[in-house]
Amino acid sequence: MHKYELDIIGNAIDSLDEALDKYAQGQSGCTRSHKFALLHFCHFMELILKHYLSTVEENLIYSKVFRVVAKRAKDDGIPLIEAFEILENEEFDFESPIKGHQNPHTITLDMALEYLESDKEYFDSEFASEIRSLKDLRNDIEHHKFEMNTKEVRLVLGRLTRGFDEFTDIFSVVGLQNVISKKQLGVFQTLADEYEHELEEAKVEVREAHNAAFRGVRPKHQYDVHWATYDCPECNVSDLMIPNIDSSTGFKCTMCGNEDSEDIEVDCEICGSSWANGEMSSWVDTYSYTCPDCNDFDSKY
Ligand SMILES: [Zn+2]
Ligand SMILES: [Zn+2]
Structure with missing residues (x-):
């Protein structure tokens, strides 16, 4: 196993831990934390998808290798996954495009998604569009165009947590519940359970309405x-x-x-x-x- 691969899953889980920590802060009222929850979660998604591709073929996470597969798919007019399988059957040496490179460039989140989406039998396209919409939000943040609807951010993070919980399970990537830190486990489980998540959001709304009703009212009134x-x-x-x-x-x-x-x-x-x-x-x-x-x-x- 390449060294990059060993780090990738550990880094992914670190990012998820950070995202959950910021999410919890956001839910208890800290608006700014939502931004960081979102950024960390995007990093987590990118790494976990790359990790998945590395389990298909360890060199597939490098752009130069990926482009060979993408070119074959384009030339033959077939999905990426089929192009990969054909190359594999032809005993293509997937390491060859990066041989001699010290630090080969790795693929983007979009490339990883593209590959997964070509696996129509197993990969849910609704999940892919949720991933893209979070990625777009991240881009907006980076270009300071982001008007934060904090509740929307929390709901998207909840849907994606459920999506990744399922994804990692179906593709046997890693059992998320087993690897995230104990401190964040409760937050993760709440997000992973749709009912629990909706209930949490409903309680936040009650709390906010209560605070709004009493805001600026003097104690004696x-x-x-x-x-x-x-x-x-x-x-x-x-x-x-x-x-x-x-x-x-x-x-x-x-x-x-x-x-x-x-x-x-x-x-x-x-x-x-x-x-x-x-x-x-x-x-x-x-x-x-x-x-x-x-x-x-x-x-x-
Ligand atoms: Zn009710
Ligand atoms: Zn009466």
Whole structure:
């Protein structure tokens, strides 16, 4: 095995560890960290794809070697993977294009992707376009054109983490869960599990809405801010329903979008006191919401 190959997987995992660390900082509110999470993750993707190509043929990660395969594919009008297999059957010496070179130039992320995409039977093209979109974001950052939608960055990173978790598994590259550092394992597992990731994002939204409601409010006036949360009966998670001006009930779940809960308090149309709407009674042709007190005729009369 060439020395470059030995380093490549270790460096890939280091980059993933860094990306996860910055991701966690980003999720807990540090906007700047998103940029670094993205940069480190791009580096991880590039290295892991190169590593995969090196397991196909150790010299395929060098541009000069790759170009021989690409030329054959173009000349014969066939996919890269087929061109590689033909050259292999012809016993082409894949080391020959780089013989004598001290530090041969290695392929780009795009080249690695191109090769993988030619393997249509196993490689998912949706995954490839996610990889490209993250790469485009990185280019925008490098050219300072990046207006960061932090939530979007976190969602893309989540989808790509799931994609690479699957990719490394299908292509038996490396068991990511086994090699990343213990400190980042929790973050990785959350990202790798779609439900867990969505739930985390929903909680972040609750936290941000809460902070926005109280921002700039002096401590002695905080009691006057009417900000409440309710448990969502649709997704069975507590405190995900938050005030929402577009909702017909005034509340909406940040995960599933549900607007209804019997717990949402409304004012009694007779006495004005607040009760959970599930406890209210309606009177024919008169009131929609009347509270248990106003309906307690036995103890009053
Ligand atoms: Zn819900
Ligand atoms: Zn009442």
